[in-house]
Amino acid sequence: MSAHTASPDTRDDAPPFRYTAALARDIELRWQDWWSEHGTFETPNPAGSLADANLAAARGDKLFVLDMFPYPSGAGLHVGHPLGFIGTDVFARFKRMTGHNVLHTMGFDAFGLPAEQYAVETGQHPAITTDQNITTYRRQLRRLGLAHDPRRSISTTDPDYYRWTQWIFTQIFNAWFDPDAPHDDGVGRGKARPIGELVAEFEIGARPTPDGRDWHTLTTAEQRAVIDGYRLAYVSDAPVNWCPGLGTVVANEEVTADGRSDRGNFPVFKRNMRQWMMRITAYADRLIDDLELLDWTDAIKAMQRNWIGRSEGANVHFPITMNDGRAGDITVFTTRPDTLFGATFMVLAPEHPYVDELTTVDQAAAVADYRRQAASKKDVDRQDENREKTGVWTGAYATNPLSGEQIQIWIADYVLMGYGTGAIMAVPAGDQRDFEFARKFGLPIPAIQEPPAAWFGHRGIEPTIDTSQWPEAFIGDGTYVNSSNDTLDLNGIDNKTDGIATVNAWLEQTGRGEATITYKLRDWLFSRQRYWGEPFPVVYDADGYPHTLPDSMLPVELPETDSFSPRTFDPDDEFSNPESPLDRLDDWVTITLDLGDGPQEYRRDTNVMPQWAGSCWYQLRYCDPSNTEAFIDPVVEEYWVGPQPDARPDHPGGVDLYVGGVEHAVLHLLYARFWHKVLYDLGHLSSKEPYARLFNQGYVQAYAYTDDRGVYVDAKDVEERDGAYFLGDRPVDREYGKMGKSLKNSVSPDEMYDAYGADTLRLYEMATGPLDASRPWETRDVVGMYRFLQRLWRNLIDEQTGECIVVDEPLSDELTKQLHRTIDVVRTEMDALRFNTAIAKLIELNNAVTKLGHTPRAVAEPLVLMAAPLVPHVAEELWRTLGHDDTVTYLPFPEADAQYLVDDTVEVPVQINGKVRSRIVVAAEADRATMEATALADDKVVAAIDGAEPKKIIVVPGRMVNIVV
RNA sequence: GCCCCGGUAGCCCAACGGCAGAGGCAGCGGUCUCAAACACCGUCAAGUGUGGGUUCGAAUCCCACCCGGGGCACCA
Structure with missing residues (x-):
């Protein structure tokens, strides 16, 4: 069109x-x-190289308006992109005119997979394509008339910028999370501290070593291993998401619900690999709790809570006897310890380490067979909720710690090793999955709560605690039955809250378990085996221990190379292995440095950081873009993003208005909050949150068209004739969706400038x-x-x-x-x-x-x-x-x-029985009596009432009269 | 299945619990023009997704459901 x-x-x-x-x-x-x-x-700063304190004061109160960091795509802008940019610009310009010193600029998130994929596709070095794309973006943004401070526009690919990204990494690496350290504001505990303070605690014996030996008797290597185990950035050998199609591992947050990479849509496999992780789980509670301080939509807060997945419950220990006669116990996590009396069997993940030690001779073949089947299934398939429940009995028993009964131990693939303890107690009367499993395998389902009458009513059955009559498990508040032993009695309690509290107290008292909290959130997988990212400021010594480089050696510049393409694989080749492009650069990888022990040979880390690293702190650099002494001057930080107790006593600080799409709810927004909190804990920031107010702009959507093969055709070429849509002579189907390259329905702003301006x-x-x-x-x-x-x-x-x-x-x-x-x-x-x-x-x-x-x-x-x-x-x-x-x-x-x-006078409606029958003109400040009298004197009203006696007359001064007859 | 957001005129959208219409598009009629386009002037248009409830009065509040968009999902 x-x-x-x-x-x-x-x-x-x-x-x-x-x-x-x-x-x-x-x-x-x-x-x-x-x-x-x-x-x-x-825009003037209060201090530093952009300082003009007098001008800043003259402009008025500070206001920091921020757009989500754009990735400069090779396709340039379409008219959907600037919706938020224009919104922030109008707001920022308005605020300048109402007496505010407004910070508004825009930089580029130019490292990362999309930029690199684009370079690989076009066969050009990403440094070149990135520069070109940024130039295009700057031109298009300038043409929109956005009132950005150009001096503050940065790119994550500038060595002057990523020098500080690397510095922040070294800060995180050289920090540990002390769960007992009180917060600075005195409320709550748990914060990052410099790693040196941990070492000091070990040295003076204030903190026991993990195995209890005296710190000074540990070898240097052992001490290193202990310390590295505490760091907020650490190397771990653990299950990660390996994506052969991208040739790199990716974070949990980058894997879609159906087990594919969000970039490129390639299959992702769980594999044990040695990778850099960030201990974001240490901050899980604060990331949830501090949501309260933020002016964000409930939807985004809900998504973050959901992703972190805090689940309060209890660990419970079930005594077992191993095949070799040793006694032991299996710990399960449950959110419903109050239903423990109803636990009639136990289910382990097929990969659970105790399976071998428990399985009886009779069941060995069946168990081995089942484990083989489970191993061949992808996680995604295992998590398909509609699947029929499967599982086998190990032949072994555990003891229910509350009822004392012997209960069967099964394995089943609906239990996942990666969540909780990889083992569950099955309470078929109170959990739908367990109910289905018990029904299928003929396991007992004793009632432990009596559901309310309404529950039975909805299901069309008479109230009964004979669960063979129940169509499904009962989950909710009900009066406990069959729930007592010699020292614990729940019978008669009618709600979960009391039931859980009672059982938890008993568990802790008897040592059979303890209240605990689990999270769905996993640590952040931080390394990528690609080229176009920030190199790690890390070298390994002869013993293989990582060392961060001192400030004086930063930045570690990304080495020039023509072989920047990652080694990618058949997307389905699960057992391929990542090969980082930097690995090939032998001259760069091996380096002789003096890190304090004299010149020694080191080996560089050849991973690069994920795309999200640069966007974790960019808004801080906008504040102080040319500072060579610090990532941000504390005076500047406090001015632009410091807490504003005048606005509200618990104001966390952060950007005043952050506008962007909802798609970063659990990626960028979670990672950025985490880094910000670490930097806050370490004393580098006065603000405890990066973005005080978040506003999610909508999307620009447009019609898209597919031909008879279902392939998208260029929407520009489609014509409408008689209510149908055609590409030339061929009819096409119309769809509707977010404007973009994939739907071929983009409209360029350049077209709009030419046609209208x-x-x-x-x-x-x-x-x-x-x-x-x-x-x-x-x-x-x-x-x-x-x-x-x-x-x-x-x-x-x-x-x-x-x-x-x-x-x-x-x-x-x-x-x-x-x-x-x-x-x-x-x-x-x-x-x-x-x-x-x-x-x-x-x-x-x-x-x-x-x-x-x-x-x-x-x-x-x-x-x-x-x-x-x-x-x-x-x-x-x-x-x-x-x-x-x-x-x-x-x-x-x-x-x-x-x-x-x-107004002096107002026209107000007169309603008879709620329907407007007339209008009267009265003085704006006319009182009720005057309005009522005027209304009753009105000709149309008189006619409408027709002599009837008003039962009631409602008068809202200045607004309306309603006469009820 | 659960959690968010939204359903008002042909379309996009407004409307402190108080006159359903601010604005724009399209349509229709006219001015300008040889004609058209552009521009201008005027004009038409829904009872608010469905069903209940609260209220003197509901687009607005409550309940149930339908439709559309987004997120989460054997999470123990």
Whole structure:
């Protein structure tokens, strides 16, 4: 529907000074140059290289507005990308005009898989493609007229930037998590401390070594091993997600629900490998608890809570006897210790280490067979909920610690080794999976709670504790039955909370178990076997122990090489092995350094960091981009992102407004919060959270079309005929989805600049709906905003001569009122990011001016100033035309005079029985009695009531009257 | 299955529990034009997804359900 994007004014007889696309282009390019030359959007800092403390104070209160870090894609921008960028720009510009020192800039998240994949596809070095893409992005963003401070724009690929990413890594590596350390604010415990303090505790014997030996009797290597086991960044040999199709391992957060990589959609396999991990699990509680301090949507908070998956319950020890006669116990994790009396069997994951030691001779063949089957299944398949339950008995028994009964030990693949302890107690009466399993294998299902009558009612059965009558397990609050032993009695308790507390106390008292918490969150797999990322600032000594490099040796620059392509494999080749491109660079890998013990030969780490590393702290660098002494000056940090106790006593600090899509809920947003908290704990930051307020913008969606093979075709080439859609002669099917490359439904902003100009595009994107709503792109609707700008222009400028035609005459009372009401609403709506309603009010005011036939200066000037955040170029031009010579950027936003916001008289509806039957005009401050009397005297009301006696009369002063008859 | 978000005119969207309409698109009629496009002026348009409930009064609050979008899911 390329025809739609042609400019509406293609004729050649347009008035010479009409606001056309060509004129808009001229104005926009001119002002963009002017802003650059004058450094209009440069924002002063309180200290450091960008300091101008006086100017900062003059600008007003600080405000940090941030867009999610864009990846500069090779395809350039489409009109969906800038939705959030324009929103933050309008907000930031508005706030500048209401007395704020606003920090707003944009850099590039240019390391990582997408950038590298693009380079591999195009056969060019990623450094080249990345530079090109950033250049394209900068051009397209500049063309939008975004008021960014260009001095603060950074790229994660700049050595000056990743020097500090590497420095932060060394901070994390050289730190450990002390679960007992009190927080700085005195509330709660658990924080990161420098690793040196741990060493000191071992040395003076304040902390016992893991195996109890005296620290000083350990060999140096043993001491290293102990210390490394505490670090927040550590090398671990554990199950990781190996993705042969990408040639690298990836984090849990990068694996989709169906077991594939979120980049490239390749299969992912669980494999034991030696990899760098980040101990994010240590922060699980704080990452959940501090969500309370954040002004984020409930949806995002829920996603983070869900991902961290904190689950409170108890570990319970079930005594067993091994095949060799040794006594032991199997520990299970349960969230329902109150149902322990109903545990009639136990299920181990097939991989559980005790299986061999428990399986009886009779069952050995069946168990071996089952384990083989389970091993051949992928995790994804094992987790398909609809699968029929399978499992085999090991032949062994455990003792239920509460009932004392002997219960069978089974293995089944619905129990996962990676969660809890890899073993469960099965309570078939109280857990649906266990219920199904017990039914299938004929295991006992004793009732341990009596469900409420309603439960039976819903299922159409009579209340009974004979579970053979039950269609499913009962989960909820019910009165306990069959739940007592000599020292514990739950019978009669009617709710879970009390039941759980009672059992937990008994477990701890008797040593049979203890209350505990488990998490779904795993440690963050941090190394990638790729080229295009930050090298680890790590070398290994002759004994294989890792050392971080001192600050003076940073950055570790990514070595130049032409063989940057990773070794990738058949995506299904599970048993392939990663090969990092840096491994091939022998000259680089081997290095002689003096790390304090004299020159020695070391081997560099050849992994690179994941894409998410650079985005964990970029907003801090925006604050202080050229600091060579620190990643951020503490004074600057406190100014821009420090806590604001005036706003609320427990304000955590962080960016004032962060706008981006919802897709980073458990990736970037979780990792960034984690790094921020570590840096806070180590005393480098005053803020404990990176993003105080998060706003999720909607997506721009568009129709997409598939041909008869189901392949997407270019939406631009599709035509509509008689309600059907065709590509040439071939009919195509219409779909609808997020604009982008994959659906081939992108519209480029360049097309919009050519047809209408950037101001129209900005206005259209903001007018189509509230910022958090997804909306369809309709190119043919854009013209509405273009017409508005043309009318605004025509109200101020003669289209034939280009002269300013505003007149100096007083405003009518009516227009004065409308102006002040508009100001009032526009201020409120812009402040709340509801630009669509602000725009509607401006159009209304402009339409009123149009009707006047001439434009008084007293309305023209505030109209231009109010439009300025939305359409900055044309606003600057009109402001010039009005005879001023300053930029509108820092002019005060118009203020409404309260006296014009109230009416002397109001028209209010009169309802009879809730239906509007008439309207009356009363004084605005008329009291109830006056309104009631006026209403009852109204002709239509008299007629409607028809002599009936009102039963009740409701009067809302200034609003309405309702007469009930 | 569970958790979020949303369903108002042909379309996109407004509406402190109080007159369903601010704005835009499309449609229709007109002005301009040889004609058209552009521009301008005017105009039409739904009773708010469905069913209950609370209330003097419900798009708005509550309950159940339907539809669309997003997230999570043998998590013990």
